[in-house]
Amino acid sequence: xxxxxxxxxxxxxxxxxxxxxxxxxxxxxxxxxxxxxxxxxxxxxxxxxxxxxxxxxxxxxxxxxxxxxxxxxxxxxxxxxxxxxxxxxxxxxxxxxxxxxxx
Numbered sequence: 001x002x003x004x005x006x007x008x009x010x011x012x013x014x015x016x017x018x019x020x021x022x023x024x025x026x027x028x029x030x031x032x033x034x035x036x037x038x039x040x041x042x043x044x045x046x047x048x049x050x051x052x053x054x055x056x057x058x059x060x061x062x063x064x065x066x067x068x069x070x071x072x073x074x075x076x077x078x079x080x081x082x083x084x085x086x087x088x089x090x091x092x093x094x095x096x097x098x099x100x101x102x103x
Contacts, residue, residue: 021076022049026060029080033065046073 024045031038042058049056058070061080070078084095 021055021057024056024058024075026080029058029060029066029070030062032069033063039069042069043073046070046075050074 057077
């Protein structure tokens with residue numbers, strides 16, 4: 001597990017950009033709900049980025065558990081298959097009016 005986390009940290013550092021924000025690598029997000037270490041690291045990353053007045057983007061959000069965990073910690077943006085897949089432009093207003101995330 002330590003090797004995977006080191007790789008994840010290296011990937012995280014590559015995404016550090018004060019103008020665009022900080023992107024949390026999917027390797028941390030994937031184990032939210034099953035790995036306390038990744039949850040602790042992810043929480044710390046979000047807190048650190050916010051203390052530096054940076055936006056935080058989480059990659060690889062695929063479950064409601066991950067989504068809720070990140071929302072509770074005020075993650076600014078999330079990407080992943082939990083959210084709607086690409087769709088025609090005409091379908092977006094209907095999705096927004098529904099106010100729900102299709103799964």
